[in-house]
Structures are given as structure tokens and as C-alpha cells.
Amino acid sequence: xxxxxxxxxxxxxxxxxxxxxxxxxxxxxxxxxxxxxxxxxxxxxxxxxxxxxxxxxxxxxxxxxxxxxxxxxxxxxxxxxxxxxxxxxxxxxxxxxxxxxxxxxxxxxxxxxxxxxxxxxxxxxxxxxxxxxxxxxxxxxxx
Amino acid sequence: xxxxxxxxxxxxxxxxxxxxxxxxxxxxxxxxxxxxxxxxxxxxxxxxxxxxxxxxxxxxxxxxxxxxxxxxxxxxxxxxxxxxxxxxxxxxxxxxxxxxxxxxxxxxxxxxxxxxxxxxxxxxxxxxxxxxxxxxxxxxxxxxxxxxxxxxxxxxxxxxxxxxxxxxxxxxxxxxxxxxxxxxxxxxxxxxxxxxxxxxxxxxxxxxxxxxxxxxxxxxxxxxxxxxxxxxxxxxxxxxxxxxxxxxxxxxxxxxxxxxxxxxxxxxxxxxxxxxxxxxxxxxxxxxxxxxxxxxxxxxxxxxxxxxxxxx
Numbered sequence: 192x193x194x195x196x197x198x199x200x201x202x203x204x205x206x207x208x209x210x211x212x213x214x215x216x217x218x219x220x221x222x223x224x225x226x227x228x229x230x231x232x233x234x235x236x237x238x239x240x241x242x243x244x245x246x247x248x249x250x251x252x253x254x255x256x257x258x259x260x261x262x263x264x265x266x267x268x269x270x271x272x273x274x275x276x277x278x279x280x281x282x283x284x285x286x287x288x289x290x291x292x293x294x295x296x297x298x299x300x301x302x303x304x305x306x307x308x309x310x311x312x313x314x315x316x317x318x319x320x321x322x323x324x325x326x327x328x329x330x331x332x333x334x
Numbered sequence: 335x336x337x338x339x340x341x342x343x344x345x346x347x348x349x350x351x352x353x354x355x356x357x358x359x360x361x362x363x364x365x366x367x368x369x370x371x372x373x374x375x376x377x378x379x380x381x382x383x384x385x386x387x388x389x390x391x392x393x394x395x396x397x398x399x400x401x402x403x404x405x406x407x408x409x410x411x412x413x414x415x416x417x418x419x420x421x422x423x424x425x426x427x428x429x430x431x432x433x434x435x436x437x438x439x440x441x442x443x444x445x446x447x448x449x450x451x452x453x454x455x456x457x458x459x460x461x462x463x464x465x466x467x468x469x470x471x472x473x474x475x476x477x478x479x480x481x482x483x484x485x486x487x488x489x490x491x492x493x494x495x496x497x498x499x500x501x502x503x504x505x506x507x508x509x510x511x512x513x514x515x516x517x518x519x520x521x522x523x524x525x526x527x528x529x530x531x532x533x534x535x536x537x538x539x540x541x542x543x544x545x546x547x548x549x550x551x552x553x554x555x556x557x558x559x560x561x562x563x564x565x566x567x568x569x570x571x572x573x574x575x576x577x578x579x580x581x582x583x584x585x586x587x588x589x590x591x592x593x594x595x596x597x598x599x600x601x602x603x604x605x606x607x608x609x610x611x612x613x614x615x616x617x618x619x620x621x622x623x624x625x626x627x628x629x630x631x632x633x634x635x636x637x638x639x640x641x642x643x644x645x646x
Contacts, residue, residue: 225607232607236597274575274611322609323602330611331575 214272217265220256224322227252234308235315241308250300253318257297262290276329286329293321364510366453369446369474377442377478385483388476390623391543392469396616397426408619409487411436413494417463417572421557422499424463432489442481449477452513459509461497462516462557468545470519476543516558522547523564523639532627536635539628540565549577549613552645565636566645575612576646583641595633596626 231249233239266279266286279286296318305311399408401415413428430436437445440455447453452466460466469477502508522541525533540546551559552568567579567586582588587595594605602610602618610618621629 221608222606229607232603236601276574276612319603319609323615326609326611327615332570332577332610332612332614 213265213267213270220259220265223256223259224253227256231311231315235312237308241311243304243306246311247301247304250297250305250314254297254301257294260290260293262287274331276331279329286325289321289325289328293325296321360511361507363514364507366457366459366510367451367513368453368457369443369451373446373450373474374443376474377446377481378475380442380478380482382479382482382486384476385479385481387624387628388472388480388543389483390620391539391628392480393544393617393620394429396613396620398429410490411484411487412490412492419463419571421503422497424461424497424499425494427494428490428492429484430490431485431487432491435491435493436489437484438489440481442478445481445484446474446477449480450474450519452509452517459506459513461499461506461509462512463497465545465548467516467518467559468542468548470517471521471538471542473538473542512556512558515556522561523635525638529638530634532631533634533638535628536631536633536638539624539632540635544632546580550580560645563642563645565639566642569646576644579642579644580636581639581641582637583643585644586641587636588641592630592633592637595636596629599624599629599632600626 228249231246234241234246262283266275268280271277271280300314300318305314394411395403395408397415397417398411398413399415400410400412403410411428411430413426415426417424417426428436431438433439440448444455447455448460448464449466449469449472451470452460452462452464454460497504521537523537525537547559547565549571550565550567551561552563552566553571554560565580566583568577570577579586590598590605598604598610599618599621601622602615604610609615621632
């Protein structure tokens with residue numbers, strides 16, 4: 192029992208530390224977006240043939256990650272970093288709206304499988320506009 | 335005492351004369367230089383179709399579109415974008431085809447003087463916030479074609495506000511001296527004699543119309559690009575953050591293949607599925623409109639430039 196309590200408190204402590212560092216958490220979430228969609232980039236670029244199962248699996252995986260994009264937890268007030276524009280906190284309503292749109296687009300894409308390459312490219316392009324639009328407005332370049 | 339006063343007087347006169355000669359020399363050296371007759375002839379008759387490619391390569395809309403404009407509205411070159419730099423705030427002017435508020439009344443020669451020599455039609459020096467130190471490396475015929483294309487874009491009325499600069503940067507004449515140091519039509523990177531035509535085209539697009547070095551190269555104290563650290567990345571001159579190192583040196587893009595670079599310029603996606611952020615997003619929209627062989631050429635050149643560690 193004692194051991195369990197110690198383990199639990201270590202776990203709790205670990206979680207606390209993770210939550211206290213939004214920079215790493217948000218970077219991890221962003222990278223998970225890229226990783227989950229990685230398999231479909233060659234299809235979107237028409238370097239590999241369209242495969243409905245691959246596409247669907249990637250969109251479902253992406254949606255799972257996208258739903259973890261919790262603006263309040265990942266971008267708390269004052270958590271500026273080298274690559275975050277201060278405009279995020281100046282325009283928080285817009286930033287939140289963009290996050291909500293990303294989530295609803297990701298859910299819609301996961302719920303309705305694309306039948307062919309053309310349908311997939313349209314959906315994928317729309318999904319990617321979320322990434323591009325937000326990075327253009329709110330992410331600083333360089334490292 | 336009388337003798338000493340005479341000596342002092344003569345000395346004062348000598349200093350005044352030397353000062354006047356010096357001022358005269360500076361005035362002479364800072365005089366705006368225009369295109370010569372051969373360069374004017376080389377502008378050609380202008381082909382709007384070819385000029386469209388130069389328009390996108392030059393990224394004109396990134397600064398001259400109305401701030402926040404999207405889609406087709408970026409072709410309304412109303413100006414108004416503010417560039418807040420350590421020298422003051424520059425405001426991109428209206429370069430639409432409106433004859434009074436834009437540059438619709440400019441001849442190809444006027445555009446050539448602006449882009450290749452940094453000189454306005456009234457003979458005054460332009461500020462290099464307009465990246466003519468890069469455009470000066472362009473072929474005059476490309477300027478002629480660009481002029482023809484700009485004529486096809488819609489006129490937009492309304493002048494953009496003027497620049498807000500403090501002393502001494504508000505003295506345009508001083509730019510003549512700056513140009514002696516930093517304005518040249520020679521290429522930055524000497525490619526080897528056996529370099530491919532593709533790498534040479536890439537050099538032209540990057541160093542000339544693409545003006546990549548204007549943001550990706552660090553600048554010295556008086557605002558000239560440091561060519562010994564060409565494309566090594568730099569502290570953003572405007573806004574916050576850093577502009578990435580695009581050489582193959584440490585911190586750069588050495589791990590990217592040529593096809594990764596070309597693909598990024600078309601789609602905005604990096605090899606690890608990140609996307610272009612900040613002002614590069616607009617650059618990608620321009621680059622995506624070039625020919626595939628132009629993007630491949632840019633990639634070939636970037637792999638050929640000397641590697642440098644991060645310049646910021």
C-alpha cells in the first residue's frame with residue numbers, strides 16, 4: 192500500500208511537471224500531428240498510389256491527436272517561447288476559434304472515408320489549411 | 335599676435351575649403367545613377383506572359399498586397415504593409431496600375447531604374463527595404479516583361495502613407511553612399527566553372543528576383559547583407575524570431591534532399607511534415623506558382639552554396 196502510494200505520487204509529480212512545461216507539451220502534440228499524417232503525404236503528392244485503408248487509418252490517428260489540442264492547457268497566458276508569437280495571447284479568441292475548427296475538420300475527415308484520390312486531396316488540402324493558416328499568423332520562424 | 339591671427343584665419347579658410355571639397359565629393363559620390371542606354375535597350379518590348387513568372391519569383395504581393403488580403407485580392411497592389419525595422423518604419427507603396435496613386439504612369443525604364451538602380455522616376459534614391467540590392471542582379475529583359483505584366487493588374491486608388499524614419503535615415507541622399515558599398519549586379523556566390531545550368535538558374539532566382547538573402551542573411555550595423563555568411567539565417571529584421579539558416583551548415587537544411595526543398599517550396603511542408611510559418615507562408619504561395627523546374631533549380635543552388643553555422 193505504501194509502495195503504491197509512493198508510485199502514485201511519483202506519477203502525479205511527473206504529470207505535474209509535464210503540465211508545468213507547456214512548451215514541450217505543445218511541441219509534442221504538434222509533432223504527433225505530423226507523425227500521424229506522415230503516411231499520407233506521399234499519396235497527396237501522388238508519389239504513392241491512393242490506398243483507402245492507409246488514408247483512413249491516418250485520418251483517424253490524426254483526429255485522435257487533434258482532439259488533444261487543448262488551448263488552455265498548452266498555451267496558458269504568458270507561456271511565450273522562441274517560436275510562439277505574442278499575438279496568440281493578444282488574439283486569443285481567434286486562436287481558440289482556429290483550434291476549434293482544426294478539431295471539427297479533423298473529426299469530419301475521420302468520420303467520412305474518402306472514396307478516391309480526388310476526394311482525399313480536397314479533404315487533405317482543407318485540413319492542411321488549418322496548419323498553414325495558424326502557423327502563418329502565430330508561429331515565428333527559426334528556432 | 336597679428337601674425338598668429340592671420341595664420342588661424344588661413345587655417346580656418348583651408349579647413350572650410352577642404353570641408354567644402356569633402357562635402358562636394360560626398361554629394362558627387364551620392365548622386366543617383368540611372369540605367370545606361372544599353373541597359374534601357376535590353377529591357378525589350380515586354381511580354382506579360384513571361385512577366386507573370388517574374389512577378390511570382392519576385393514575391394511582389396508579399397509586401398505590396400493590401401495587408402491581410404487573400405486569394406485573388408493579393409493582385410490588388412495597394413501597398414500599406416508596415417515593416418518595422420531598427421531604422422524606422424517603412425511602408426510598402428501602392429504599385430498598382432493606377433496612374434496617379436500607383437505606378438501606372440511608369441515606363442519600363444522607370445521600373446528598370448527602380449529595380450536595378452534603386453532610383454525613383456524623380457531621381458531620388460529608394461530605400462533598400464525595397465530589395466533592389468537583390469533585384470539589381472536581374473536581367474533587364476525580365477524587368478521589361480514584369481513591367482508588361484504589372485500593367486495587366488487592376489488599378490487601385492489611394493496612396494499608402496509615407497515611411498516614418500528618424501535622422502539620419504530620413505536623408506535619402508545618404509543612400510547614394512550606402513549603394514556604393516552594397517549595390518552590385520555581380521552574383522554573390524561564384525559557382526564552379528562546371529556548375530550545371532540548373533544551379534545557375536537557381537542562383538539567378540535566389541540571388542536576384544527571389545531576394546531570399548534579404549531575410550535569410552545576417553546584416554551588418556549599417557544594414558548591408560554580410561555575404562561571408564550568405565543565407566546562414568538571421569535575426570528577423572522585422573517582427574520577432576529568427577529567419578532559418580538555409581545553407582547545409584550546422585542548424586541549416588543539410589539533411590534535406592533537393593526534392594525535399596523543391597517540395598517545400600511547392601507545398602510548404604518540411605520533410606518532417608511541419609509547415610512554413612510566419613512570412614514564409616506567403617513566400618510559399620508565390621513559389622508554388624513557379625515552374626517545377628524553377629523550384630528544382632532553387633534547390634540545386636541551395637545545395638551548392640557554402641555551408642555556414644546559424645547566422646543568428
